[in-house]
Amino acid sequence: MSSSRFRFPRVTMPDAARALRQEVREFLAAERASGGFVPMADCWASGFSAEFSRKLGQRGWLGMTWPRQYGGHERSFLERYVVTEEMLAAGAPVMAHWIADRQSGTQMLRHASAEVKNRALPRMAAGQTFCAIGMSEPNTGSDLASVRTRADKVAGGWKVNGRKIWSTGAHGEGCDYMISLVRTAPADEKARHQGLSQLIIDLKAPGVTVRGIEDIGGQVHFNETLFEDVFVPESHLLGKEGHGWSLVVGELALERSGPERFLSSFIALREAMQVLAANPDDRTREVLGHLVARIKTLRRMSLGIAGLLQEGKSPETEAALVKDMATRFERELIEQLRVVLPEAVLLSSSGVLPRLMREAILRVPSSTLRGGTNEVLKGMIVRQLGLR
Amino acid sequence: MSETDSHTLDTVILDTATRLFADLSTSETINAAEKGEWPSALWQAIEASGLHLTWVPEECGGAGAGMLDGFAVLKAAGAAALPVPLAETLLAGWLLAQAGLEVPEGPLTIARGEHRITNGAVTGVALAVPHARSARQIVALARDGARVLVVAVPASACVLTPDRNLAGEPWDSVDFNGAMATLSAAAPAGLDADSLDAMGALVRVNQAAGALGTALELAIQYAGEREQFGRPIGKFQAIQHMIADLAGEAAAVNAAADAAAEAVAATGTVDADAWVEIATAKVRLGQAASVGPAIAHQVHGAMGFTYEHRLHHFTRRAWAWRDEFGNETVWARRLGDAVLGWGADQLWHRITAVTDK
Ligand SMILES: Cc1cc2nc3c(=O)[nH]c(=O)nc-3n(C[C@H](O)[C@H](O)[C@H](O)COP(=O)(O)OP(=O)(O)OC[C@H]3O[C@@H](n4cnc5c(N)ncnc54)[C@H](O)[C@@H]3O)c2cc1C
Numbered sequence: 001m002s003s004s005r006f007r008f009p010r011v012t013m014p015d016a017a018r019a020l021r022q023e024v025r026e027f028l029a030a031e032r033a034s035g036g037f038v039p040m041a042d043c044w045a046s047g048f049s050a051e052f053s054r055k056l057g058q059r060g061w062l063g064m065t066w067p068r069q070y071g072g073h074e075r076s077f078l079e080r081y082v083v084t085e086e087m088l089a090a091g092a093p094v095m096a097h098w099i100a101d102r103q104s105g106t107q108m109l110r111h112a113s114a115e116v117k118n119r120a121l122p123r124m125a126a127g128q129t130f131c132a133i134g135m136s137e138p139n140t141g142s143d144l145a146s147v148r149t150r151a152d153k154v155a156g157g158w159k160v161n162g163r164k165i166w167s168t169g170a171h172g173e174g175c176d177y178m179i180s181l182v183r184t185a186p187a188d189e190k191a192r193h194q195g196l197s198q199l200i201i202d203l204k205a206p207g208v209t210v211r212g213i214e215d216i217g218g219q220v221h222f223n224e225t226l227f228e229d230v231f232v233p234e235s236h237l238l239g240k241e242g243h244g245w246s247l248v249v250g251e252l253a254l255e256r257s258g259p260e261r262f263l264s265s266f267i268a269l270r271e272a273m274q275v276l277a278a279n280p281d282d283r284t285r286e287v288l289g290h291l292v293a294r295i296k297t298l299r300r301m302s303l304g305i306a307g308l309l310q311e312g313k314s315p316e317t318e319a320a321l322v323k324d325m326a327t328r329f330e331r332e333l334i335e336q337l338r339v340v341l342p343e344a345v346l347l348s349s350s351g352v353l354p355r356l357m358r359e360a361i362l363r364v365p366s367s368t369l370r371g372g373t374n375e376v377l378k379g380m381i382v383r384q385l386g387l388r
Numbered sequence: 389m390s391e392t393d394s395h396t397l398d399t400v401i402l403d404t405a406t407r408l409f410a411d412l413s414t415s416e417t418i419n420a421a422e423k424g425e426w427p428s429a430l431w432q433a434i435e436a437s438g439l440h441l442t443w444v445p446e447e448c449g450g451a452g453a454g455m456l457d458g459f460a461v462l463k464a465a466g467a468a469a470l471p472v473p474l475a476e477t478l479l480a481g482w483l484l485a486q487a488g489l490e491v492p493e494g495p496l497t498i499a500r501g502e503h504r505i506t507n508g509a510v511t512g513v514a515l516a517v518p519h520a521r522s523a524r525q526i527v528a529l530a531r532d533g534a535r536v537l538v539v540a541v542p543a544s545a546c547v548l549t550p551d552r553n554l555a556g557e558p559w560d561s562v563d564f565n566g567a568m569a570t571l572s573a574a575a576p577a578g579l580d581a582d583s584l585d586a587m588g589a590l591v592r593v594n595q596a597a598g599a600l601g602t603a604l605e606l607a608i609q610y611a612g613e614r615e616q617f618g619r620p621i622g623k624f625q626a627i628q629h630m631i632a633d634l635a636g637e638a639a640a641v642n643a644a645a646d647a648a649a650e651a652v653a654a655t656g657t658v659d660a661d662a663w664v665e666i667a668t669a670k671v672r673l674g675q676a677a678s679v680g681p682a683i684a685h686q687v688h689g690a691m692g693f694t695y696e697h698r699l700h701h702f703t704r705r706a707w708a709w710r711d712e713f714g715n716e717t718v719w720a721r722r723l724g725d726a727v728l729g730w731g732a733d734q735l736w737h738r739i740t741a742v743t744d745k
Contacts, residue, residue: 004601004642005635010650013743021744089736266736273732280728288727289720293671296664296739297644303743304643325636378632379625385608385635387622 005385006318008304009311017079024086027059032090039091039271039352041360042264045370046219047093050127050173056083056094057127062101066109071122081306085259085299091267091356096172100124103254104131104179108200111238111247116200120177132170133255134180134201134225135248137163142376144181145192145245149227151182151199157233158184160201163226168370170203170223171212178203178225181248184241196244198251200236201227217362249316255371257305257319262298262326264367265333265360269295271353272337275345284340291333298326317384320377327367327374334360398457401442405461408433409468415698421471422556426522431472431495440474443482444491450481455653458482459594463645466598466709469701471557473497473519475591480527480540483584486657487538487573494524496540498588499562500713502581503539505530505572510541510564516712520548520560525570529581536580540571553712555704576657583658588713589670590648596673596709597645599702600638603684606699607631610688627687634683637676644669647742665742667723674716677706 013021031037031052040047056062064080066072084102087094105124108117123129140146149162160182169175178201185195203210207230212220239247269291276284301322308315337357338346348354368374382388412430421427434440442458444450458478465474473495480496497519503512510530520526525540545567553559611622611631621627648665652658658666681703685692692699710716730738 004597004639005604006639006642008639008643008646010646011743012745018744021740085740270732270735273728273735277728277731280724282721285721285724285728286717287720287724289667289671289723289725290716292723292727292735292739293644293668293720296647296668296742297640297672299739300643300647300742301640321632321636321639324632325640375625375629378629381632381635382622382628385631387608387611387628387631 006321007308008301008318009307011078011303011307013078013082014076017076017082020079021082021086024061024083028086028090028092031055031092037093039267039356040093041091041268041356042363042366043091043267044088044094044098044260044264045168045366046095046221046359046363047091048095048169048172049093050096050130052093053097053127053130055127056097057125062097062127063105063121063125066105066121066125070109070117071125073125077306077310081259081303085263088260088263089266089270095169096130096174097124097127098260099133099168100129100131102258103133103251104177106254107179107198107238107247107251110250111198112200113235113237115235120200128174129177130169130172130175132167132175132178132203132223132225134164134167134178136166138165138224142373144248145196146187147181147183147196149180149182151184151197151232153184154231157231157236158199160199160227160230160232163224165224166213166222167225168222170210170225171220176203177201179238179251181244184244193245195242196248197241198238198244198247199232200238201230201232202236205230205232207231216365217359252372253314253316253319256323256377257302257309257315259299259302261323261367261371262295262302262329264330264363265356266295268337268353268356268360269333271356272341275342275353276340287336287340291336294329294332298322298329302326317380320372320380323371324374324377324381330367331364334364398453401439401453401457402460402464404437405439405464408437408439409464409470413468413470415701418469418471418698418701419695427471430470434472434474440477440495441481441491443478444485448481448485448488449490450485455656456649459590459645459649459653462591462594463598463601463642466595466705467602469599469602469698469705473522475595476518476523479588479591480525482587483527483529483538484540484571486579487575489538489540489571489573492525492540492571495519495522496525496527497523497543498584499526499528499564500581500585500588501528502536503528503530503564505532505537505539505569508568508572509566510539510569511566512564514562516551516553516559517562518553518712519558520546520562521550521558526562526564528564529575529579529584530569530572536575537572538575538579539569541567541569554708555701557705557708578657578659583663585713586658586663586666587652589719590645590652590666592709592712593641593645593666593669593673594649596677596706597638597641599706599709600634600641600676600680603680603699603702603706604631604634604638606702607634607684607687610692614689614691621687630683630687634680637680641669641673641676644672651742661742664723664726664738667719667726670714670719671716671723674710674719677710681706
């Protein structure tokens with residue numbers, strides 16, 4: 001019998017990555033000390049700072065794996081992993097560039113025209129241009145192939161009509177592009193995955209209206225984006241027309257494979273330790289031991305995915321498995337901290353830790369939804385196991 | 389330097405073990421062993437292959453294979469619900485070799501704790517010594533004044549009170565009762581009852597990772613075969629999602645087991661870094677061995693609750709092993725203590741240090 005279905009190879013950081021970690025830590029410590037940022041829970045989805053993103057761009061910490069030709073830095077996946085995990089662990093405001101750096105830029109690098117790559121990628125790597133994800137629609141959630149946004153062929157490109165929803169950060173300053181999954185041919189119930197294409201839509205183009213939507217914490221985090229006769233030039237097609245499904249599957253793999261799926265609320269644990277260290281009872285010790293054991297194991301698995309990517313594999317199912325487990329853990333983390341923290345922390349709204357706890361509790365329902373729900377991820381896992 | 393070095397595992401050793409276990413650790417053999425019948429053909433084949441000496445260096449009469457090979461063999465042993473003390477013999481061999489002692493013949497086992505030795509006579513009582521009645525020698529730590537020794541005592545010279553664990557494996561209490569040690573030598577610095585417990589815990593984590601892997605395979609197979617409402621139950625999403633969770637738990641334990649095994653293999657001993665990895669793995673096992681078997685049984689329905697079906701070979705062992713050498717509560721408190729010792733500022737540094745050596 002096979003002893004394990006999924007492989008998460010051991011990763012040891014190369015010298016360059018270790019040196020880089022030191023640099024990033026020094027930068028973050030200096031930024032935090034000088035008030036450059038205050039740590040936030042779920043910082044990659046709620047800590048918007050265009051200025052901070054530009055600073056990272058100046059240091060070469062965005063678009064790290066992309067070719068120099070497009071403003072990238074030709075560094076390894078593991079070096080990029082180090083930068084992202086350090087940002088998350090510090091609760092740094094990395095939302096502005098997160099999507100461009102994690103998926104949209106790489107997706108363009110792989111599939112966009114030379115013109116788009118030359119124009120957009122260097123600005124993204126500099127932290128001057130950001131991106132949004134245009135997958136979901138009012139009637140399309142988990143069943144992504146059901147998108148209805150239409151792109152009709154016109155001279156020199158397409159005319160797009162439809163509506164995207166829940167697009168994180170589309171309203172943000174500097175958010176210029178949305179990679180959108182659209183129908184370029186009518187839906188055929190027997191071949192649902194055909195007739196789809198990915199288009200890069202310029203959010204400043206005529207006919208585009210972006211409307212912010214408040215989340216349960218009252219933050220305008222995501223958006224509804226209306227397309228009314230929006231002209232999209234041919235050069236903004238990704239890959240080939242009609243190949244949108246396989247492209248979006250590749251994009252989702254980029255979206256799912258990173259450490260943000262288990263480190264969103266790590267900063268709350270770090271800050272909570274200051275308080276918990278004062279008077280730890282057995283229950284507190286036990287909770288800390290459990291949480292650290294979970295985090296260490298998830299990091300091992302998450303890094304294993306980075307290792308597989310570095311080996312040139314496409315660990316989509318592994319990423320789904322880790323995201324499912326990791327996002328459930330994020331909920332447990334905050335719930336377990338809650339039950340050992342002193343009442344004074346939970347009943348207060350002032351101070352770093354009380355704020356982090358509230359932010360984390362209010363953000364946590366999104367963990368198991370965004371990027372594909374856990375139910376959808378489990379579907380991917382069992383397909384690999386041969387049950388679907 | 390390296391990025392994603394897959395372990396330097398000797399696949400020949402693992403392949404030999406896997407084949408041998410598949411041939412000889414059959415359901416009948418496992419059930420007979422539970423009824424008290426010593427599986428001599430299985431043990432003889434193991435001795436003939438030298439698998440039991442995996443952790444013994446050549447100068448102590450061993451095979452001189454790597455630590456990682458031994459952990460891989462343990463996973464395979466767990467995956468086959470091996471009803472003989474191979475794990476215990478490996479652990480005892482490792483302990484003897486730490487003290488430079490030559491490893492004696494026959495199946496061995498380990499008694500936890502710290503016992504006493506005076507003029508060669510060992511005293512002390514150990515509970516739940518796995519396979520003590522089948523072992524030729526019982527290996528333990530014993531204190532002589534300020535010195536800690538590794539000792540081996542013939543099982544036949546001890547007073548055994550038979551008992552069994554949840555999996556029906558022999559789990560006897562041992563009273564050394566002044567029996568003379570046949571081997572003894574000073575334990576190296578740093579080797580104490582705690583580090584022996586840690587090593588024992590890691591042995592159990594690896595076996596349990598294997599057992600949970602097999603429970604997963606059985607669940608997948610059964611879900612594909614058993615039909616209700618006109619289709620295989622594996623077509624029902626409720627079943628699929630349970631199995632996805634089981635796969636996740638098995639993968640997590642495997643990952644934690646590997647991380648700890650690699651940390652031990654780095655030095656051949658349980659240093660402070662390896663201890664943290666072991667604590668992590670044993671805590672993680674606690675969760676997986678609760679969630680995982682529950683799912684496997686749910687998927688199998690009443691059939692999986694029968695003695696006849698072999699699922700219990702794996703679920704009962706996982707349940708027994710999660711409690712041995714310290715359960716998740718014990719280890720989580722210890723790990724929590726260590727984490728508090730690091731302090732908030734070092735927490736993240738310690739977590740990342742694992743990959744940054
Ligand atoms: C904070 C946040 C940010 C987001 N950002 C973006 C973004 O930037 N861009 C973007 O395009 N989208 C974004 N999303 C949308 C996200 O991808 C969707 O929420 C997700 O794919 C689920 O779609 P839905 O919300 O329509 O739920 P539905 O698909 O309607 O699902 C509702 C419930 O039913 C379950 N369900 C649905 N189908 C099945 C099935 N076949 N089997 C079992 N259960 C099923 C789901 O798992 C879920 O529990 C974001 C969402 C959140 C919460």
